[in-house]
Amino acid sequence: MHLQATPAGDLGHLHARKKHCLPNGALAGTLFLEANNTIIKEGAALDYIHVMHMGWACRYNIMKDGKRQISAFLLPGDVCESTPMYGTLIDYSVCTLTPSLVKPISIEKPVGFGQPFDQLQSILSGSLLEQRLLRAWLANLSRRSAYNRVAWLICELHERLSIVGLADETGFDCPLTQEVIADAVGLTSVHVNRVMKQFRDENLFSFRSGRVAFAGVQKVRKLCGFDPAYLHLDLAQHIKTTSTSRVQLSDCP
Amino acid sequence: MHLQATPAGDLGHLHARKKHCLPNGALAGTLFLEANNTIIKEGAALDYIHVMHMGWACRYNIMKDGKRQISAFLLPGDVCESTPMYGTLIDYSVCTLTPSLVKPISIEKPVGFGQPFDQLQSILSGSLLEQRLLRAWLANLSRRSAYNRVAWLICELHERLSIVGLADETGFDCPLTQEVIADAVGLTSVHVNRVMKQFRDENLFSFRSGRVAFAGVQKVRKLCGFDPAYLHLDLAQHIKTTSTSRVQLSDCP
DNA sequence: CGGAACGTTGAGGCTAGTCAAGGGACGTGG
DNA sequence: CCACGTCCCTTGACTAGCCTCAACGTTCCG
Numbered sequence: 001m002h003l004q005a006t007p008a009g010d011l012g013h014l015h016a017r018k019k020h021c022l023p024n025g026a027l028a029g030t031l032f033l034e035a036n037n038t039i040i041k042e043g044a045a046l047d048y049i050h051v052m053h054m055g056w057a058c059r060y061n062i063m064k065d066g067k068r069q070i071s072a073f074l075l076p077g078d079v080c081e082s083t084p085m086y087g088t089l090i091d092y093s094v095c096t097l098t099p100s101l102v103k104p105i106s107i108e109k110p111v112g113f114g115q116p117f118d119q120l121q122s123i124l125s126g127s128l129l130e131q132r133l134l135r136a137w138l139a140n141l142s143r144r145s146a147y148n149r150v151a152w153l154i155c156e157l158h159e160r161l162s163i164v165g166l167a168d169e170t171g172f173d174c175p176l177t178q179e180v181i182a183d184a185v186g187l188t189s190v191h192v193n194r195v196m197k198q199f200r201d202e203n204l205f206s207f208r209s210g211r212v213a214f215a216g217v218q219k220v221r222k223l224c225g226f227d228p229a230y231l232h233l234d235l236a237q238h239i240k241t242t243s244t245s246r247v248q249l250s251d252c253p
Numbered sequence: 254m255h256l257q258a259t260p261a262g263d264l265g266h267l268h269a270r271k272k273h274c275l276p277n278g279a280l281a282g283t284l285f286l287e288a289n290n291t292i293i294k295e296g297a298a299l300d301y302i303h304v305m306h307m308g309w310a311c312r313y314n315i316m317k318d319g320k321r322q323i324s325a326f327l328l329p330g331d332v333c334e335s336t337p338m339y340g341t342l343i344d345y346s347v348c349t350l351t352p353s354l355v356k357p358i359s360i361e362k363p364v365g366f367g368q369p370f371d372q373l374q375s376i377l378s379g380s381l382l383e384q385r386l387l388r389a390w391l392a393n394l395s396r397r398s399a400y401n402r403v404a405w406l407i408c409e410l411h412e413r414l415s416i417v418g419l420a421d422e423t424g425f426d427c428p429l430t431q432e433v434i435a436d437a438v439g440l441t442s443v444h445v446n447r448v449m450k451q452f453r454d455e456n457l458f459s460f461r462s463g464r465v466a467f468a469g470v471q472k473v474r475k476l477c478g479f480d481p482a483y484l485h486l487d488l489a490q491h492i493k494t495t496s497t498s499r500v501q502l503s504d505c506p
Numbered sequence: 507c508g509g510a511a512c513g514t515t516g517a518g519g520c521t522a523g524t525c526a527a528g529g530g531a532c533g534t535g536g
Numbered sequence: 537c538c539a540c541g542t543c544c545c546t547t548g549a550c551t552a553g554c555c556t557c558a559a560c561g562t563t564c565c566g
Contacts (some may be wrong), residue, residue: 069392127380132389139322142439186395
C-alpha cells in the first residue's frame with residue numbers, strides 16, 4: 001500500500017474519536033476506538049501502555065516512499081508497546097484495524113523503582129517474545145515463497161488466537177484485508193489475492209468475508225513449515241521457571 | 254546458502270577451538286575464537302553474556318529447508334545475546350565470521366535480584382534497541398529492491414562501525430563474503446554479486462578484498478533512504494535520563 | 507602444483523510486480 | 537426504492553526482478 005509520506009509517519013486522514021465506555025467494573029478507563037484509529041504515534045515518548053481488550057490492531061512504519069511495513073498484529077490480550085519502558089521514544093505507530101476496546105495503563109516513572117521484580121521480569125519476557133516474533137517474521141519474509149509466507153502468517157494468527165480462545169480447528173474470524181496482509185508479508189495485494197485463490201482451489205483453507213476456514217490445520221502447517229514453538233518457548237519456560245523439559249525449541253520459525 | 258538441517262540447528266562441521274588469552278589486565282578471561290566458531294547454540298539456556306571485543310560475528314537461524322537467515326551482525330562492543338536475561342532459552346545461534354576475541358561474563362541467577370537498577374535498565378535498553386534493528390531489517394527486506402537492500406545494509410554497518418571508531422568517510426574493512434550478505438538480506442550470492450558490480454560501475458562504492466571504499470557516503474545513503482536515527486534515538490534519550498556511562502552493555506547493537 | 511573458497515559472468519526461467527478493468531457488498535442520499 | 541460512491545476482491549496480460557544452473561577466474565594456502 002502506498003501512502004503519502006507525512007512527516008510524522010502518521011495516517012493523516014485518521015481522527016481518534018475516542019469515547020469512554022461505561023465506567024463499571026473491568027471496563028473502567030477502557031477506550032472505544034473505531035477502525036483505523038491511531039493508538040500510538042511514532043516518535044512519542046512512552047508513558048502509558050495500551051492493552052487490547054477487543055479488536056485487532058497493527059504496529060507499522062511508513063517508509064520514505066510511502067510504503068507501509070507492518071511488523072506485528074495486536075490481538076486481544078496483547079500490549080501495543082513492544083517494550084513498555086517509561087520515557088523511551090517509540091519507533092513505530094499502532095493503529096486499530098477494527099473497532100476496538102483499548103485499555104491505557106499509566107507506568108511508574110523511573111523504570112524499576114517501586115515495581116515488583118516480577119513486573120520487570122514480565123516486561124523483559126515480553127520484550128524477548130517480541131524479538132522472537134520479529135526474527136520469525138524476518139525469516140518468513142526473507143526466505144519463503146509468497147505462497148508459504150501467507151500460509152505461515154495465517155498459521156501464526158491461528159495459533160495466537162487459539163491461545164486466547166478466539167480460534168478452533170475449524171478456523172477463526174479474521175478482519176484483515178488482503179492489502180493489510182500484503183503489507184505484513186511484503187507482497188502486493190494482487191498477489192496475496194492470487195495466493196488465497198490457490199489455497200481455496202487446493203482445499204487448504206478459505207479466506208472469505210472475514211473468516212479463515214480451515215480444511216485441516218495440520219496440512220497447512222506442514223506445507224509452510226510452521227512450528228508454534230517460537231510463540232510458547234518463553235511462556236512455558238517462564239511459568240515453570242526452572243526444571244523443565246523444553247522440547248521442540250531448536251527448530252526454525 | 255543451503256545447509257544441511259541438523260537437529261541442533263548448528264553448523265555441524267564447526268568445532269569450537271577456544272583457547273585462553275594471556276590472562277593479563279582487561280583481556281583476562283577473554284576467549285580467542287577462529288572464524289566460523291559457534292559462540293551460542295540455539296536452544297541453550299542463557300547463563301553467560303558474550304561481549305565481542307574484536308572481530309565480527311552473526312546471529313542466525315537455520316530453517317527446515319536448510320536456508321540460513323542472518324538476523325544481526327555483531328561488531329566489536331556488541332553483546333551476542335539480544336536479551337541477556339538469565340535462564341531464558343535462546344532462539345538463535347551465534348557464530349564468528351572472523352577470528353575474534355570474545356569475553357564471556359556470567360550473569361546473576363535470578364533476574365533482577367542483586368542487580369542494580371541501571372543494569373536492568375541497560376538490559377531493557379539493549380533489548381529495545383535490538384527490536385528497533387529488527388524492525389528496520391524487516392522493512393528493509395520486505396520493501397526495498399535488492400539494490401537498495403544491499404546499499405542499506407552497507408550504510409548500517411558503516412554507521413555502527415563509525416560509532417566504535419572502525420570506519421571513516423572513506424570506508425571500512427568488511428570481512429563479509431557475498432554469501433553472508435546474501436543470507437542477511439534475503440538474496441542469492443549471485444545476485445549480491447551483480448548488485449555490487451553495479452555499485453562499482455556507478456562509482457558509489459566498491460566492495461573488494463575485504464574493504465568497502467566509498468566515493469561519497471551521503472550519495473549512497475540518499476539513494477537507499479538510509480536514516481541512522483533508528484540507531485541513536487534511544488541512546489541519546491537514554492543518556493540524558495540517567496546520566497551514566499555504561500557503554501558496552503546496552504549500547505550499540 | 508593442486509585444492510578450496512570466493513568472486514564473476516552469462517543464459518534462461520519463474521515468481522511476483524504493474525497496469526488495467528470489472529464485480530460484489532454496503533452505505534448514503536435523493 | 538434506486539442511483540451512486542466507496543472499498544475491497546478478482547482476474548487477465550504483460551513485464552521485470554531475481555533465481556537457477558553452469559562455467560570459469562582469482563586468491564590464498566598447504
